[in-house]
């Protein structure tokens with residue numbers, strides 16, 4: 001009998017705990033995120049993503065012109081992340097690119113990023129176009145995501161092997177990224193997304 005009583009107590013304690021947890025989750029979900037704030041962060045996110053894209057692709061194109069694809073790949077390997085880090089500092093944000101099929105393991109999707117990538121994938125499967133989104137993660141962090149699509153110049157490093165992607169060039173890529181998953185794309189394909197976390201204070 002005593003055991004049964006004890007058990008009941010624990011069940012009761014357990015459900016109180018669940019209730020409390022439930023209460024916490026509810027408060028977290030209702031963190032203020034006004035329409036105006038959402039609009040502002042969407043705008044800001046798009047501006048930062050465009051600026052980051054311009055910085056990256058400008059340097060990349062210059063590196064291709066200077067030393068061809070293998071040189072540009074090495075350049076990208078050494079410079080892409082530091083460049084994005086310095087832009088992150090300027091904007092008090094964490095700027096990243098992520099995808100369901102990554103080249104650099106450091107770009108594997110985390111937590112909310114994976115949810116957005118899967119939502120984008122779902123939209124595309126229904127023939128819809130993914131759009132930029134914002135989400136308040138907690139009182140101090142706002143997340144922004146925007147889809148990334150492939151364009152013709154990207155295929156030189158992410159295209160179809162032996163067609164748009166030269167085999168020798170790919171050997172140079174594989175040397176740096178032995179686990180690369182980011183090839184086989186055609187112009188206009190969905191590639192991944194920008195992930196920008198703004199620190200609000």
Ligand code: HEC
Pocket residue numbers: 057060064069072073076077080081097098099101102103104105107148149150151153154155156157158182191192193
């Ligand atoms: C010169 C070769 C080259 C070209 C051209 C190129 N990329 Fe990449 N891409 C890379 C390399 C190398 C990485 C890994 C960078 C790193 O280590 O941070 C990468 C990484 C990425 C990532 C980050 C996610 C991941 O898989 O790690 C995205 C997104 C991406 N590329 C999209 C594009 C798009 C869009 C274009 C065209 C506008 C493009 N790339 C053109 C070589 C290239």
